Amino acid sequence: MKRYFGIICLIGIVMSSCIKSKKENNQLSDEEKKDGWVLLFDGHSKKGWHLYNKGEIASIWIVKDGEIYCNANNTNDSLEHGDLVTDKVYENFDLQFEWKIAEAGNSGVFIDVVERPDIPTAWASGPEYQLLEKSNQDYAVRSKRSGSMFGFEPLKDSAETKPAGEWNQSRIKQVNGKVEFYLNGVLTMQQDFKSPEWPEMVAQSGFKVFPQYGKQTKGHIALQAWLKGISFRNIKIKEL
Numbered sequence: 001m002k003r004y005f006g007i008i009c010l011i012g013i014v015m016s017s018c019i020k021s022k023k024e025n026n027q028l029s030d031e032e033k034k035d036g037w038v039l040l041f042d043g044h045s046k047k048g049w050h051l052y053n054k055g056e057i058a059s060i061w062i063v064k065d066g067e068i069y070c071n072a073n074n075t076n077d078s079l080e081h082g083d084l085v086t087d088k089v090y091e092n093f094d095l096q097f098e099w100k101i102a103e104a105g106n107s108g109v110f111i112d113v114v115e116r117p118d119i120p121t122a123w124a125s126g127p128e129y130q131l132l133e134k135s136n137q138d139y140a141v142r143s144k145r146s147g148s149m150f151g152f153e154p155l156k157d158s159a160e161t162k163p164a165g166e167w168n169q170s171r172i173k174q175v176n177g178k179v180e181f182y183l184n185g186v187l188t189m190q191q192d193f194k195s196p197e198w199p200e201m202v203a204q205s206g207f208k209v210f211p212q213y214g215k216q217t218k219g220h221i222a223l224q225a226w227l228k229g230i231s232f233r234n235i236k237i238k239e240l
Helices: 002-021 030-034 197-203
Strands: 037-039 049-051 061-064 067-071 084-086 093-101 106-113 128-132 168-175 178-183 186-192 220-223 229-239
Touching (some): 093 106, 093 128
Antiparallel strands (some): 067 229, 084 220, 106 128, 168 178
C-alpha cells in the first residue's frame, strides 16, 4: 500500500510540475521582463495598436479567445478594413509572435512602416514578412512562401509552415538595418537595408512605384489584413 501511495504522490508531483511549467499565452515570465521583453498584445484588447491612417476605430480586427483575429472577408459596412499598426515606432528590435491562418490564407507582418496620409497602405513603405497557408496558389513561388521577404529572394532555408489552423512561431530581428527572418526556428531570410544592393533590388521589384518603400530602418510594425482569416498571439518585442 505504501508503495502504491508513493507512486501516486510521485505522479501528482510530476503532473503539478507540468502544469506550473506550462506558460500561459500573452504573458511574460519574470525572466523575460528583466531581459527587456515587452508584450505588444495583452490578450484582451488592441491597446497599443490602431488602424493604418485611420486611428482607433471599429474594424475587422477583433480580440477573441486571447487572439488578435482579422476576418478580411467581413461584409459589415460599419467595420473599417485596413492593416493594424503599432502606436510606437521601432528601430533595433527582436520581435517574436505566433500566428495561425485559414486554408489558402495570405497575410503578413510589415516592418519599418511610415504612416502618412500620402502613403496609402503599410506595404507601400514597409518590407513584408510573408505569412501564407500552403494550399494558396502563391506557395509555388519560393519568394512568396511564409518566412520570405515578399517579392524578393527565395527562402534562405526551407521551413515548413504548419497546416491551416495550427500555430506557427515567427521571429524578426533588425539591428542597424540588418534584418533576419525566422520561421519555426529556422533562419529563412537575411537582408541589409543599408547595403548598396538593396536599392537596386527595390528598383527591380514591383515596389519600385512606391517612393518610400524600403527607404528607412525605423518605423511602425503592421499586421496585414488580406485574404481569409489570420490570428496572432504571444506578440512580444525587445528593443536592442
